[in-house]
Structures are given as C-alpha cells and as structure tokens.
Amino acid sequence: MLNIIAGFFKPLKGRVILDGRDITHERCDKRGIGVVFQDYALFPHMTVEGNIGFGPRSRGFSRKKVRTITDDMLDLVGLEGYSGRSTSKLSGGEKQRVALARTLAVKPKVILLDEPLSALDTSLRESLRRDLKMILREQRIITLYITHDQSEALSLSDRIGFLNDGRILEEGSPKQIYWRPVRRKTASFMGFKNSVKVVGIKGNNLVSELGDIPWNPDRKPIEMMFRPESATMEETEGLMINGIVRGSEYRGRDHLLDVTSNGIVYRILAPPDSDHGRGENIVIYVPFGSLVPIYR
Amino acid sequence: MRSPKGIDLFDRLKWPFSYLFVLTFVLIFCIYPILSLISISLFPDNGGFTLSEIERVLESERSVNIIRFTIIQAVVSTIVTLAAAFPGAYLLSRYRFFGRSAVLALGTVPFVLPSLVLAMGFISLFGSNGTINGWIMDINSSTGLSIPALDILFTKQGIILAHIFFNFPIALRILHARFDRMDVKMLLSARSLGAGRLRTFFLVVIPQMRYALLAAGSLVFTFCLLSFGVVLVIGGLTNATIEVEIYRQFTGRLDFEMAGSLVLIESVLVLISTILYIWSTSKDGDLRNITLGSGFSGTEGRHRIGLRSLLIIVYVVVISLLIIGPLISVVESSFHRYPEGDAEYSFHWYGSVLDREDDPVLGVSPFGAVINSLLFGFLTIIISLPLSMITAILIRRKHFFCKSFLDALLLFPLGVSTVALGYGLVKVYSGGTIPLAGSWMIVVLVHAVIAFPFGARSLYNTMKDIPPNLTLAARSLGASRLETIVRVYLPLMLPGIMIASIFAFAISLGELGATIMVSSPEHTTMPVALYRFYGNRDFGTANAYAVIMMLITFVSFLILEISHRHLIRWGVNS
Numbered sequence: 001m002l003n004i005i006a007g008f009f010k011p012l013k014g015r016v017i018l019d020g021r022d023i024t025h026e027r028c029d030k031r032g033i034g035v036v037f038q039d040y041a042l043f044p045h046m047t048v049e050g051n052i053g054f055g056p057r058s059r060g061f062s063r064k065k066v067r068t069i070t071d072d073m074l075d076l077v078g079l080e081g082y083s084g085r086s087t088s089k090l091s092g093g094e095k096q097r098v099a100l101a102r103t104l105a106v107k108p109k110v111i112l113l114d115e116p117l118s119a120l121d122t123s124l125r126e127s128l129r130r131d132l133k134m135i136l137r138e139q140r141i142i143t144l145y146i147t148h149d150q151s152e153a154l155s156l157s158d159r160i161g162f163l164n165d166g167r168i169l170e171e172g173s174p175k176q177i178y179w180r181p182v183r184r185k186t187a188s189f190m191g192f193k194n195s196v197k198v199v200g201i202k203g204n205n206l207v208s209e210l211g212d213i214p215w216n217p218d219r220k221p222i223e224m225m226f227r228p229e230s231a232t233m234e235e236t237e238g239l240m241i242n243g244i245v246r247g248s249e250y251r252g253r254d255h256l257l258d259v260t261s262n263g264i265v266y267r268i269l270a271p272p273d274s275d276h277g278r279g280e281n282i283v284i285y286v287p288f289g290s291l292v293p294i295y296r
Numbered sequence: 297m298r299s300p301k302g303i304d305l306f307d308r309l310k311w312p313f314s315y316l317f318v319l320t321f322v323l324i325f326c327i328y329p330i331l332s333l334i335s336i337s338l339f340p341d342n343g344g345f346t347l348s349e350i351e352r353v354l355e356s357e358r359s360v361n362i363i364r365f366t367i368i369q370a371v372v373s374t375i376v377t378l379a380a381a382f383p384g385a386y387l388l389s390r391y392r393f394f395g396r397s398a399v400l401a402l403g404t405v406p407f408v409l410p411s412l413v414l415a416m417g418f419i420s421l422f423g424s425n426g427t428i429n430g431w432i433m434d435i436n437s438s439t440g441l442s443i444p445a446l447d448i449l450f451t452k453q454g455i456i457l458a459h460i461f462f463n464f465p466i467a468l469r470i471l472h473a474r475f476d477r478m479d480v481k482m483l484l485s486a487r488s489l490g491a492g493r494l495r496t497f498f499l500v501v502i503p504q505m506r507y508a509l510l511a512a513g514s515l516v517f518t519f520c521l522l523s524f525g526v527v528l529v530i531g532g533l534t535n536a537t538i539e540v541e542i543y544r545q546f547t548g549r550l551d552f553e554m555a556g557s558l559v560l561i562e563s564v565l566v567l568i569s570t571i572l573y574i575w576s577t578s579k580d581g582d583l584r585n586i587t588l589g590s591g592f593s594g595t596e597g598r599h600r601i602g603l604r605s606l607l608i609i610v611y612v613v614v615i616s617l618l619i620i621g622p623l624i625s626v627v628e629s630s631f632h633r634y635p636e637g638d639a640e641y642s643f644h645w646y647g648s649v650l651d652r653e654d655d656p657v658l659g660v661s662p663f664g665a666v667i668n669s670l671l672f673g674f675l676t677i678i679i680s681l682p683l684s685m686i687t688a689i690l691i692r693r694k695h696f697f698c699k700s701f702l703d704a705l706l707l708f709p710l711g712v713s714t715v716a717l718g719y720g721l722v723k724v725y726s727g728g729t730i731p732l733a734g735s736w737m738i739v740v741l742v743h744a745v746i747a748f749p750f751g752a753r754s755l756y757n758t759m760k761d762i763p764p765n766l767t768l769a770a771r772s773l774g775a776s777r778l779e780t781i782v783r784v785y786l787p788l789m790l791p792g793i794m795i796a797s798i799f800a801f802a803i804s805l806g807e808l809g810a811t812i813m814v815s816s817p818e819h820t821t822m823p824v825a826l827y828r829f830y831g832n833r834d835f836g837t838a839n840a841y842a843v844i845m846m847l848i849t850f851v852s853f854l855i856l857e858i859s860h861r862h863l864i865r866w867g868v869n870s
Contacts, residue, residue, distance in 0.1 A: 006768070006772055007771075007772075008768050008771075008772075028768075028771045028772055029771045029772065029773075029774050029775055029776055029777075030774075031772075033772060034772060034773070035768070035769065035772045037765045037768075037769060039763065039765060041763060041765035041766050041768070041769040043766060043769075043770070043784055044766075044788070045784075045787045045788060054770065054773055054775070054783070055773035055774050055775075058770075058773060058774040058775040058776075058779055059774055102769075102773065103772075103773070105773075106773050106774055
C-alpha cells in the first residue's frame with residue numbers, strides 16, 4: 001500500500017487521491033510524497049549534507065539555497081555539525097534523523113514513514129519517538145506512519161487505521177481504537193484477549209453464554225470482548241465466570257492466569273500477591289462496563 | 297493473481313530489444329562462426345549431411361592420439377590440481393597465519409596474467425636452459441654429482457605440469473570460498489558426537505565439498521581442454537591437444553574438414569564438462585555466489601600457532617615459490633644475454649621490443665605490437681562494457697521467459713575454442729556484406745565477445761548488492777529517472793564497472809588463440825608478437841614482451857585495487 005501511495009507500484013485497481021486530485025498515474029518523482037524507509041536507504045556514496053541536499057538539488061535550487069535548506073534541516077533534527085560526515089559512520093539513530101531530514105528537505109505534502117524505528121533498540125526508540133512527534137508537529141506535514149508497535153501507534157497518531165490483508169479494518173482516534181474497537185482483530189490486537197459469545201437479545205438485555213448483559217442495543221453484536229486486567233476476584237456487578245485455574249504465569253507486577261470454564265479459556269490478571277494453584281476453583285467477575293461489543 | 301507492476305529504473309530499456317541486441321551480437325560474432333566451421337565437417341562440399349568426416353578423424357591414428365592425449369592431460373591435470381588445492385583451501389579458510397593474505401593475493405596472479413606470460417615464466421624456470429637446470433648444473437660441477445637435468449620443454453609432462461600450475465589458483469579460489477561458507481560448528485558437533493578426525497572429514501567435510509570439488513574440477517577440465525597458448529609454447533611441434541591441432545589444420549595443413557570435425561569433437565567435450573559445472577553449481581547454493589572475477593573473501597580464519605604451523609609454512613612457501621618463481625625467472629631471463637657464451641645483464645631484449653623499425657616476421661614494428669595491444673585493450677573496454685551492462689540488467693530481471701538460457705549464453709564464450717572462433721570469423725566475414733576480415737574491428741570484436749560475459753558477471757554482482765530502496769528514495773525526493781541513474785545508480789555501480797573494464801582490458805591484452813587467427817600483420821598484438829619471436833627461437837625478445845605484459849597487467853590491477861579502496865571508503869559494498 002505504501003508503495004502504491006508513493007508511486008513505486010502501479011495499482012491494478014483503485015485510485016490514489018491527494019487534496020482531491022487523482023494522482024494514481026502521477027510519476028513518483030512529481031507527486032510530492034516523501035518516504036522514510038525502514039532501512040533508511042541513505043546514499044552511501046554521499047555525505048550527510050549530500051544526502052539531505054539531494055532533493056533540493058534535483059529541484060534545481062542554487063548551491064547557496066541548497067546549503068541553507070540542508071543546514072536548517074540538520075538544525076531541525078538536532079544534527080548540527082554533521083554535514084561533512086560519511087553516512088556509513090553514523091549510528092542507527094543518527095541515520096534515522098538524516099533520513100527524516102532528507103525527506104523533509106523537499107517539503108513533501110505527505111510523508112510516509114515505514115516502521116522508521118523498528119531497527120533501533122528500545123531505549124533509543126522511545127526518545128526518538130518523542131523527537132519525531134515534535135518535529136512532525138512543528139513541520140505540520142500529513143504523516144502516514146506504518147508500525148506494528150501498539151504504543152507507537154497510540155502515542156504518535158491523530159488517527160489510526162488498522163490494516164489487515166491490505167484493507168483498513170477499522171479507523172478512528174487512538175482513544176476510540178484503544179477503548180472501543182468494533183472489529184475482532186482490532187480488539188484482539190489492542191489487548192482484548194477474551195471473548196463472550198452473544199446468543200440473542202431479550203428486551204433491554206443481551207443474552208450471552210455467561211448470562212444476561214444490560215444493554216441498549218441498536219443491533220446485535222456477535223460477541224463481547226474484555227481485557228485480562230478488567231476481570232476481578234471481588235464481587236461486582238458483571239458477568240460471573242466459575243472456572244478452574246489451568247496455568248499461572250508470574251510476571252512481576254501481576255499473575256497471568258489461564259482459567260477454563262465450560263471448555264473456554266479466559267486469560268485473567270490476578271494481583272501479584274495472589275496465589276492460585278493449578279486445578280483450583282476460582283470465581284471471576286467481569287464488570288459490564290468493561291465489555292466491548294464486537295460487530296464483525 | 298496478477299501482481300502490481302513496480303517501477304523499475306531501466307523499464308525504458310525495452311527488454312525484448314535489449315535481449316535481442318545481446319543475443320544478435322553473440323549469434324553473429326560467436327555462435328554462427330563456430331557453427332559454420334562445424335558445418336564444413338558435417339556437410340562437406342556443401343553436400344548432404346554425413347558423418348564420414350568424423351569417421352575419418354577417428355580412423356586417423358594421429359588425431360586419435362591427439363584426442364586421447366587431450367583427455368588424459370585434462371584428467372590428470374584436474375585431479376592433481378584438486379589434490380593440491382584442497383589442503384591449501386582448507387588451511388587458508390581455517391587458519392590465520394603470517395602471509396595468509398599474501399598467499400590469497402598471489403592466488404589471483406595466474407588468473408589475471410596472460411597465459412603466455414606464465415608459459416614463458418614456466419619455460420625460463422624449468423626449461424633446458426632455465427634457472428633450475430642452471431642450479432642443477434652448478435651443483436653437479438661443484439660436487440661431482442650427476443643429477444639429471446630437468447627437461448620439460450616440448451614434452452607432454454611439461455604441458456600437464458603447466459596446466460596444474462595455471463589452474464591451481466582457480467581450484468584454490470573455488471574450494472576456499474566454499475570452505476569459508478562451511479559452518480565450523482557443524483564440524484565441532486560431529487566431533488562432539490564422537491566422530492574422530494577422519495570420520496568427520498569423510499562423513500561431514502567431503503560430502504559438503506563434493507559439489508565444490510565437482511564444479512572446480514569441471515572448470516579446470518574445461519580450461520585444460522581449451523588451453524591454447526600454453527600447449528602451443530610448451531608442447532612444441534610434437535605434442536598437441538585438439539585446440540592446437542585445430543590451429544595447425546587451419547593454418548598449416550589446410551584440411552578444413554578435419555579441423556571442422558575436431559571443433560565439433562572438442563565442443564562436445566566442452567559441453568559435457570560445462571553441463572557438469574552448471575549442474576554442480578546448481579546443486580550447491582553456496583557455489584552460485586562464487587564468481588571467478590571476484591577476489592577472495594576476507595572471512596577471518598582462526599588463529600593457530602601449534603604443531604601444524606610447520607605444515608602451513610611449508611605449504612605457503614612452496615605455493616608462493618611456484619607462483620612467484622616463474623615470474624621472477626622470466627624477469628631475470630629478460631635481462632640475460634649470452635654474447636660470447638657467458639651470461640651478462642643487459643637491456644638488449646627490451647631494445648628489440650621498443651624497436652620502431654618494421655619487423656619482417658611481424659609485419660609491424662615490435663613496438664607497434666605494444667601500441668596495438670594497448671589500443672585494442674581500450675577499444676575492447678568500450679565495446680564490451682555496454683554489452684556487459686545490458687546483459688547484467690537483463691539477468692537482474694525477475695520474470696524472464698528464457699532467463700536460464702541467457703545465463704548459459706554467458707558461459708558460452710568461456711567454453712568456446714578461441715582458435716575456432718577466430719578462424720570462423722575470418723571465414724564468415726571475409727568479403728560479402730560484412731567484410732570485417734583484415735580490419736582492426738574484427739580483433740576488437742572478438743576480444744569483446746570473449747570479455748563481455750566476464751564483465752556482465754561482475755556488474756551483476758555489484759548490481760544485486762545495491763538496495764532497490766536507494767533508487768526509490770532518489771525518485772521520491774524528486775529526481776528524474778535519468779538523474780537517479782547518473783547521481784545514484786552509476787556511482788554505486790562504479791566498483792563493478794571498474795572490475796569489468798580492467799578484466800576486459802586484461803583479457804584483450806592476453807588473448808592469443810582468436811587474435812592469431814583474425815589479426816592481419818599490421819594489427820599484430822603483443823601475445824602474437826611474443827609467439828612469433830618465440831617461434832623464431834628469439835627467447836630474449838619473447839621474454840621481454842612477457843615482462844612488459846606482466847607490467848601492464850600489474851599496473852592495471854593496481855589501479856583497480858586503489859580505486860576499490862576509495863570506493864569502499866564510501867561504504868559501497870560494505
């Protein structure tokens with residue numbers, strides 16, 4: 001999809017529209033869509049300055065103008081004084097910054113970032129994520145950010161599109177996607193590990209395999225999903241699961257329990273000080289408010 | 297489902313046309329001339345198809361002996377070469393020792409040097425008046441012993457010995473590269489599972505190396521079949537292989553039907569060993585990445601200072617002497633003169649090479665041959681480079697309906713008898729619509745045909761190391777197709793272009809078989825001149841030519857090495 005938007009692939013069908021203009025058949029060098037590649041794709045035979053100045057030079061800008069743009073960009077990404085360096089001597093984070101600066105230097109209308117942080121180690125990833133957000137905000141450029149990382153997606157974006165098999169399954173604000181996903185795959189990716197089948201509607205209640213759920217239904221969801229951390233051992237108003245502990249994994253801040261009930265496995269978080277052995281009978285409550293309806 | 301079409305930097309290069317272009321070139325200047333020679337044998341006197349000419353060859357005792365000797369020398373040379381290279385390849389890939397990189401660098405020498413230079417070196421070292429015999433004589437006279445003098449010149453043993461010497465580095469290169477890719481952990485786990493050294497060797501090492509051995513063996517075998525200059529010079533008049541006999545038939549005896557039959561027989565032998573080579577490389581994925589043009593890989597071996605050091609030292613010294621010895625010897629001989637029986641050092645022979653007076657034997661001045669060789673070398677680069685480039689781009693394409701055919705085509709000039717190619721070109725293109733025979737163009741064209749597949753290989757290797765994202769990035773930054781090629785693609789291709797150019801130059805510089813057939817006297821090149829002087833028993837001048845060729849090759853590879861260092865500093869290929 002990124003290749004099609006950038007113009008590297010011609011789509012078999014469908015169109016690419018930018019600002020209301022059909023750019024499906026526009027050449028990739030005329031589109032004004034910047035790409036930051038996962039492996040940065042810096043030109044190894046050029047210096048940092050040569051890389052950042054590549055786009056402006058292609059536009060036919062004067063040497064002086066190219067230089068100004070390059071310096072501005074280096075400034076922006078916090079790499080002042082790096083202009084003469086060879087790209088092969090840079091660290092991963094620095095390469096990433098140069099790649100970003102190179103793309104921003106041509107003032108693209110849209111910038112595509114293809115998992116830009118995936119090649120970096122965790123601590124660097126988080127600090128660069130913050131910088132990236134700041135720079136992109138400041139530049140006010142529409143950004144399409146591709147990632148497999150849930151927290152990257154949530155923290156960076158204004159809108160999230162959940163892609164599956166080349167289709168957008170679900171789209172919405174980070175909060176919407178995190179708290180109220182409507183598709184099974186989205187929900188499961190966002191941490192809703194447990195599902196409760198909905199059997200039917202009875203008045204103002206949904207009938208589920210674990211009992212009735214008070215609901216003002218406009219249409220019938222196929223199932224309700226909840227997160228492991230929503231479940232509790234204390235009695236609350238909600239669904240009750242009476243099951244047997246099949247497995248327990250101690251994870252420091254909590255226990256992750258596998259609880260089976262009627263042949264269905266639920267993943268439940270228990271407090272760190274709790275102690276549930278295998279084969280133990282256990283009663284769990286899932287508050288109605290933490291259930292999310294899944295329609296497809 | 298159809299997959300979407302990606303943009304490609306070279307999609308303006310309409311591939312059916314470029315494919316046709318390369319194919320036509322190979323067809324016109326390589327395949328057709330060869331086929332036309334073979335047809336002399338199969339359709340004599342423009343009559344119907346007959347095998348009687350082949351039968352005539354097989355009934356003649358002389359030609360049967362030649363065919364038998366050709367096969368025997370190739371088999372023996374191959375086996376000894378493999379046996380000598382195998383332990384060396386193992387040592388070089390497993391151990392690090394002083395002089396290791398020097399040995400690796402030396403290993404490329406016989407491959408890039410013109411074969412005649414090595415043949416001259418071989419003669420001046422082992423010949424009857426050679427360095428070693430000189431020593432033997434000295435020892436005999438000072439100690440009273442009578443060690444028999446070595447006489448390998450004009451003998452069958454001499455040919456085999458020379459072939460082992462020439463092909464040793466090729467075998468070493470292939471086997472070493474394959475050893476380098478062998479996982480040491482596999483050997484260690486075999487040992488930890490209770491297998492002894494021998495069991496490990498026979499059950500783990502040999503099975504893994506068998507395709508490499510087969511590939512190296514079939515390649516060496518092919519080279520021994522097609523070897524021309526070496527056999528011509530060392531074998532003398534009495535000992536010939538098929539290739540030399542083809543030359544004699546075409547130039548002296550003028551029995552064209554016999555020559556055509558010999559071309560056919562040789563082609564069949566080459567075809568068999570080429571198929572064996574292709575089969576064995578296709579069986580072993582690690583072999584496919586090993587190319588003849590590339591240098592030795594720099595994989596670090598293990599440090600080892602122990603009992604085996606002595607063995608290593610002996611091996612290294614012997615190999616180095618074997619490779620350097622002839623070269624030093626030829627340089628020394630080129631300064632030797634015997635005016636009154638006693639040796640004296642002089643520049644006399646270089647004087648005769650630099651002579652600008654027309655030489656009646658050559659048809660050109662001796663110095664003119666040097667100039668011719670240099671000119672043809674540069675022209676060969678100019679003609680072969682675009683062909684190599686287009687071919688490399690074509691091989692690079694993923695979907696290709698007869699890609700394997702093109703791959704095979706690239707091996708074609710490797711497996712072609714250069715003498716037959718040369719004669720075929722003269723036969724087909726003298727007069728008629730394309731009167732090339734006798735012109736300088738035919739020399740350049742035949743050199744380009746032989747050289748361009750090598751270039752295509754090295755360009756292809758560089759090409760596949762360029763990440764496609766780089767050109768996409770350039771395009772998305774607003775660079776046009778042309779701009780991307782000029783500013784990104786070509787600079788990144790430069791190492792490959794350099795290798796392809798230098799190899800084209802080196803091949804042109806050293807080519808004898810085809811050149812001797814196609815070149816008219818005024819286009820005599822250095823190898824041809826060297827052979828003419830050698831034939832006139834003017835060994836001094838021949839040696840001087842050899843040294844000059846050696847020097848030119850050395851300088852051109854020095855240029856390659858230096859430019860490579862610069863390019864590697866860019867991070868290209870790293």
